[in-house]
Amino acid sequence: MIAPVLHGRKKEDAVMSKLLELVERKEAKIAVIGLGYVGLPVAACLADAGFSVTGVDLKADRLARIAKGECPIEGEEPGLAPMITKVVAEKKLVVTNDYKNLADVDIVLIDVDTPVEADNKPAYKALRGACEALGAVMKEGILVIVESTIAPGTVDKVVAPLLEKVSGKKRNEGFFLGHCPERVMPGRLLQNLTQLSRVCGGSTPETAKAMVALYRSIVKGDLDEADCVTAELVKTAENTYRDVNIAFANELAMICESSGGKFLRVRELVNKSPGRNVLLSGAGVGGHCITKDPWLLAHGAPGLDTKVIAAARARNDGMPAHVLSLVESGLAEAGKKLAGAKLAILGFSYLEDSDDTRHAPTEYFLGHAKAAGVECVVHDPYVEEFKGDLWKVLEGADAAVVMVAHTAYRSLDLHAVASKLRTKVFVDARHVFDVGAARAAGLVVRSLGNAVAAKDGVST
Ligand code: SAJ
Secondary structure, eight states: OOOOOOOHHHHHHHHHHHHHHHHHTTOOEEEEEOOSTTHHHHHHHHHHTTOEEEEEOSOHHHHHHHHTTOOOOOSOOTTHHHHHHHHHHTTSEEEESOGGGGTTOSEEEEOOOOOBOTTSOBOOHHHHHHHHHHHTTOOTTEEEEEOSOOOTTHIIIIIHHHHHHHHOOOBTTTEEEEEOOOOOOTTOHHHHHHHSOEEEEESSHHHHHHHHHHHHTTOOSOEEEEEHHHHHHHHHHHHHHHHHHHHHHHHHHHHHHHHTOBHHHHHHHHTTSTTOOOOOOOSOOOSSSTTTHHHHHHTTSTTSOOHHHHHHHHHHHTHHHHHHHHHHHHHHHTTOOSTTOEEEEEOOSSSTTOOOOTTOHHHHHHHHHHHTTOEEEEEOSSSGGGOSOHHHHHTTOSEEEEOSOOHHHHTOOHHHHHHHOSSOEEEESSSOSOHHHHHHTTOEEEETTBOOOOTTOOOO
16 A cells, blocks of 8 residues: 655654654654753753754854763853763763764754844844754754744744754644743752753644654753744743833932932832832843843844834843943042042952853943953953952952942942042942941942932931
């Protein structure tokens, strides 16, 4: 009996049900392209769940370390290193830089970086490169899932056409597409990957179902079926939502400074109102997610003037300069000019208790300070370059500026800090210290979101 030649919908259903069967039996061959802080954990988890996984990366040193069962990701990642050692030893995870090894895989996850260019447009060089290399070797009926954060419309307008062009296959016939955005966070990669809910955006409803079956093998959180553009919108919107809310907190803090308010107290009372959740003002927004995803979301509507997104990005990017103005104000009260001053900068990483320095607000602060003729000495207990002795950094400085709320700073003896400073100015841009306590230590204080004490000594 010759099997009937299937076309269109019937063919798609047959391909997807076969794939579903392979996934449920853990027999689907999987590849993960990009073995960074997103790709490597998911490759290890899928291998640990019983799948045969081929990891692909361009970095030879990273491949070499993984092939030895080591974890090349810096920082503490609970559970990840032993999992990699185990799955590599079991040969459930193998690594390569040769796409020819993907010729027989059934599912490919793409986890490459998707930054934005200087003009805030998506930079898809890595994504295009992965698609071109994969398209040349991928077999009939493959499911390609992009996990990297991408602008709305990218699967439809960038990934699909490129795979069609290079492979000669047609979407939803010769191959199927999905977008399942990651929600991992450095420091808790495995925890987030296995616990958090995820959107399974499929190029067809059956594809979304197959994706749910795949991710169910490693994810305990909700797995919500959707189409690709919904998944693209959800991920970029959730980070844009955070950026806009941080921008509001920053603007509110600046209004408090001018109007005599205390930001933390105002925030505490506002947040008692149902449905309010004012975030924390700070020295700026760093990292590689929140700083770029708003621009990816905006790219989803090229003709629209995305005022709110752009204004929030501008407000947050303006915070390092605002902190420098607080320094200038404190120095002025102490009778010192900004130009020629020497500052001790506490914190360089973009996030407290992290060594990640991508788009760190302090980096932008240092640029503004240099332009103003100010000398800065930086300390950071997590960043190799700045791990020195904090007391040496403070020695002889005209101001201490808290840019990152590292736990190590919270127990600082402010009297001891004051004794080291040449000019006793203290600027807290992360709500770490009580203003009154800092003043009692003999410091001239500027604290983000707090009005300067009135001359009559009424502390704020
Ligand atoms: N920040 C503030 N005020 C706040 C919160 C953050 O100024 O109230 C600053 C931080 O200092 C940092 C930047 O914003 O410089 C980003 O902080 P973040 O806590 O958002 O941490 P990220 O960049 O690691 O964001 C990640 C994102 N996760 C993923 O993209 C998978 C984001 O979606 C999460 O909401 C966030 O972690 C989180 O919730 O911790």
